[in-house]
Amino acid sequence: MKLNGKTIVELHGMLVRKEITPLDLVQEAIKSAKANHNNAFELIVEKEAIKIAKQLTEPEVDNYLWGIPFVMKDNISTKGIVTTASSNILNVYVPVFDATVYRLLKRRKAILIGKTTMDELAMGGYGTTGHKGVQTNPYDSSRVAGGSSSGSAIAVAARIVPFALGSDTGDSVRKPAFYNGLVGYKGTYGAISRFGLFAFSCSLDHVGFFTRSVLDAAILFNLLAQKDEKDATSMKVKKVSLDKDIKTPTFMILDDLISLITDEDILKQYFASIKKLEALGVKVIHRSFGIDLLSAIYPVYMVLSCADATSNCAALDGIRYGAKYSGNTYEEIIFAARNQGFSSSTKQRFVFGSFCLMEENQEELYLKAQKARRLISDRLNHLLNECDVLYLPSASVAPKLETIKQPQTNEALIVENYLALANFNGSPSLSLPLGAKKGLPFGVNLIGRTFADEVVFKCALLVEKSNAFKMNPPGEPHE
Amino acid sequence: MSKYQVTIGLEIHVETKTKTKMFSSAPNNYSATPNVNVSVVDMAFPGVLPTINLEAVRNAIQLSHALNMKIDPLVRFDRKNYFYSDLPKGYQITQQFFPIGSNGFLDVEVNNEIKRVDIERLHMEEDTAKQLHFDDYTLLNFNRAGVPLVEIVTKPCINDSATAQEFVDKIRETIIYLEVGDGKMEEGSLRCDVNISLAPLGQTKLGTKVEIKNINSLSFIKKAIDFEIERQSKILDDGGLIAQETRRYDQSTRETVLMRTKKDAIDYKYFPEPNLLPYRLKAAFIAETIAASKELASIKSERYQKLGVSKTQAKIILRNKEMAAYFDALLLQTDAIKELTNFFLGEFLGYLNKNNLNLSDLEFSQKHFASLMTLLGKGQISYSEAKEFFYRLVKEDLDPLTVFKDKDQAVDVLEVKNAMREVLARFPEETKKARDNNMALFGFLTGQCIKALNGKINPKEIAKLLKELLEE
Known part of the structure; x- marks a missing residue:
């Protein structure tokens, strides 16, 4: 069994007891990264990682991250290491500064193994739009890994590293966590600095991460949630403490959303998990979100995120940094850079976002979407005042690659995109594995009140404990 | 003079003085070696985020207060999206929807008549990179990218070029006295756009607006407006229509030249800046900021007049801020205000002008100068003695109290x-x-x-x- 298939907490114990060394972990991680067939890597930083691992000889007992290998999505700025966001327009771009999250991990002596593939500039839900082509699911290579943090999800699922950083604008960590049998977390908006995260949609963007356990996620949250002067939306939040269990928490089920989910196997497992939770003293209540508001999530998300994206990506002109394209004038160079540097799906989003912002359309599209976001957030906050968490399952297992271009029904659009709720109001949200169907993982998600990250972690611990489901490594048979 | 009603509104951009830039920690020092005072934020590298410079907010508050404006304690920023080679982010962070200052005014004196210019708004934003155009290439200096700016927009309430020029001059004086900027039009730290329209006399609806962009000297404001009034009058006289367009003033031909027409107008796709949450200024912060404002020339003038200095004399002293500061320092050291003022405007300024000297060239002690004025004021020395001594003072820096020791004792x-x-x-x-x-x-x-x-x-x-x- 691979060492990197263990949790951070397990590996830390082994490191402290000197049963293994950081070098063992790094060498294994690099070997399995190179062997990965799911197209998870933009870049493997072999030499640097080994050099750092060799320097780490005295374990730090009170530092869980000491000597632990990890990977990051390629939209997180790394000084001196090419960072492309899987976009041709940023080929050969070498940042001159570190993202705050990377700086914090380096300071704790976690070891970066590589940068992972993603949907171009984080715009996509399957891991198919980046310049390195399609990322496939480690449990079934004919299926998607889920995006946009596809490579990071693969790297943890394939036991290459025990944790990985990603970003989550609509569900880009928590959805691939479903598809890869992982814990995926994004904290309260503002808890973790976005400085150094390539902007897609600033008020929806979060740095998130994949782990193998809820406890590992809480450890990472406590490390990364620090107020950052470089991010004006950053806020000081309380450290999470899991010492005491939560007593009789209230979980809320959204009946109107659940009624639209068609996968009977997932639903069966979901309701079974609720029974187990109730047996542990969890109070379960049923509410409806309102189908009009649920239907609005996807269009509102597209309008707002694309509008932001067109503005955020205006700086990518191929002049000051990134790949050089040819032309006789600077206008021609920019035209070539933006024409050849972005994929067609990204360009579609720019055109759409720009259209929504045009003076004659703003009222009807952009402003209306902002108002709808407010209504959806208000409804969510209202419901969250009645409970500790929303408890909702994934709607499906990872889809087949050939099916993702097919048009989706309105019902499917709702159940496949509801995780964006937590981006709209900035709620903490955690996905964790619930079960598997023919060897394909599916999960469940918790959404809590803003700044109640601790409550979400505690509730998730209960689910983890009561459900006791762990995905086997890809390639190994499952019960 | 004209058979048309002239309506003018001004948009004035002011670079304000701060340690660092509006949204980054790079030094705000544009005149240094090009492209050294630049941070990753100014260059819009992927992943950077803006942060608000409170010093720039303070400048905007002081300027808003000096212009009698209402100050919005909730600071909000927006994005103005457009492409231009001097704009690294592809958008400028500005205050489109909620300017920090609104509804102010400034009184200016034109031909001994007080005219009130209403000011619609004052907002904060950031400057672009400086472009240096050559025959077949353009150089960019990013030292200027992100320098704090305030934009002051008047209502369309000015009717002649002299008032427009005087208003900009008064704004310049205000900036300099508040020490929020250096107000140098020739260096671009103060820039002016003019909106002008002509309508037949008596018509209430304004005519078609023409904008003249980036005028870089006080006298050009007047010249550009006068030229434009003439140009538009001719068109209207001939029964023509004024095209809505943007023009610039060409100082070599002394004409305004077409830059772009309305059909090329840009849709800036404004929306609230998501990286900067609305920032609430505490009432105490605003009050302290206002209280810490440097004294305006108009306030100084009133103070001088209360001390017996005439309005005309005050105006001469206040023409130059350093001169006023020198005068203020003397005021603290002598009670002989009338003698000081006369001597200052007569002998002292005369000496500086004749010898083409600046205040910084003076090597004698200001205290000795003040003592001399005190002696003169008490009548212990005569004007001609004071004058005679002054010329010794500038050379030898003697203490008049020592030299005139016996006088001090003798007669009054x-x-x-x-x-x-x-x-x-x-x-x-x-x-x-x-x-x-x-x-x-x-x-x-x-x-x-x-x-x-x-x-x-x-x-x-x-x-x-x-x-x-x-x-x-």
Whole structure:
């Protein structure tokens, strides 16, 4: 069994007891990264990682991250290491500064193994739009890994590293966590600095991460949630403490959303998990979100995120940094850079976002979407005042690659995109594995009140404990 | 003069003085070696985020207050999206929807008449990179990218070029006195756009607006407006229509030149800046900021006038902020304000001008200068003595209290002068003739004074004082 298939907490114990060394972990991680067939890597930083691992000889007992290998999505700025966001327009771009999250991990002596593939500039839900082509699911290579943090999800699922950083604008960590049998977390908006995260949609963007356990996620949250002067939306939040269990928490089920989910196997497992939770003293209540508001999530998300994206990506002109394209004038160079540097799906989003912002359309599209976001957030906050968490399952297992271009029904659009709720109001949200169907993982998600990250972690611990489901490594048979 | 109603509105951009830029920690020093005062934020590298410079907010508050504006305590920023080679992010962070200052005014004096210019808004934003155009290439200096700017927008309430020019000059003076910027139009730290429209007299609806962009000197504002009034009048006279367009002033031809027409107008796709949450300023912060404002020229003028300085004199002193500061420092060291003011505007400025000197060239102690004025004020020395001493002071920096030590003890010149004035009052005819250089009567009056003073002071001194009195 691979060492990197263990949790951070397990590996830390082994490191402290000197049963293994950081070098063992790094060498294994690099070997399995190179062997990965799911197209998870933009870049493997072999030499640097080994050099750092060799320097780490005295374990730090009170530092869980000491000597632990990890990977990051390629939209997180790394000084001196090419960072492309899987976009041709940023080929050969070498940042001159570190993202705050990377700086914090380096300071704790976690070891970066590589940068992972993603949907171009984080715009996509399957891991198919980046310049390195399609990322496939480690449990079934004919299926998607889920995006946009596809490579990071693969790297943890394939036991290459025990944790990985990603970003989550609509569900880009928590959805691939479903598809890869992982814990995926994004904290309260503002808890973790976005400085150094390539902007897609600033008020929806979060740095998130994949782990193998809820406890590992809480450890990472406590490390990364620090107020950052470089991010004006950053806020000081309380450290999470899991010492005491939560007593009789209230979980809320959204009946109107659940009624639209068609996968009977997932639903069966979901309701079974609720029974187990109730047996542990969890109070379960049923509410409806309102189908009009649920239907609005996807269009509102597209309008707002694309509008932001067109503005955020205006700086990518191929002049000051990134790949050089040819032309006789600077206008021609920019035209070539933006024409050849972005994929067609990204360009579609720019055109759409720009259209929504045009003076004659703003009222009807952009402003209306902002108002709808407010209504959806208000409804969510209202419901969250009645409970500790929303408890909702994934709607499906990872889809087949050939099916993702097919048009989706309105019902499917709702159940496949509801995780964006937590981006709209900035709620903490955690996905964790619930079960598997023919060897394909599916999960469940918790959404809590803003700044109640601790409550979400505690509730998730209960689910983890009561459900006791762990995905086997890809390639190994499952019960 | 014109048969058209001229309506002018101004948009003034002011670079404000701060340690760092508006949204980054790079030094705000645009005149340094090009492209050294630049951070990753200014260059819009992927992943960077803006943060608000409170010092720039303070400048905007002080300027808003000086322009009698309402200050919005909730600071909000928006994005103005457009492409231009000097704009690294592809958008400018500005305050489109909620400017920090609104509804103010500034009174300006034009031809001895006070005119009130209403100011619609004052908002904060960031400057772009500086472009240097050459024949076949353009260089960019990113030192300027992100420099804090405030934009002041007047209502369309100005009707002539002189008022427009005077308003910009008053804004410039305000910036300089508040020390929120250097207000140098020629260097671009103060820039002015003019909106101008003509309509037939009596028509309430405004005519078609033409914008003249980036005027970089006070005199060009007047010239550009005058040219534009003439150009548009001619078109209207011939029955033509004014096109809505943007023009610039060409200083070599002294004409405005077309830059772009309305069909090329940009849709800026404004939306709230998501990376900067609305920032609430505490009332105490605003109050402290306002209280810490440097004294405006108009306030100084009032203060001087209360001390007995005439309005015209005050205006001359206040023409130059350093001069006013020098004068203020002297005021703190002497009570002889009337003598100081006369001497300052007469001998002192005369000396500087004649020798083409700046204040920084002066090597003598200001304290000695002040003491000299005190002696003069007490009448312990005469004006001509003071003048004579001043020229020694500039060379040798002597302490007048040491040099005139005996005088200090001896007679009170003021008393002497008063006694002599009484003598002159008794001989009005003779005094008048003596003033017209009648030497015989000058001798007569000298004699009368010597008699009246009864030997208190030597005759030579009396002759000298008498001459001064007659010249008053």
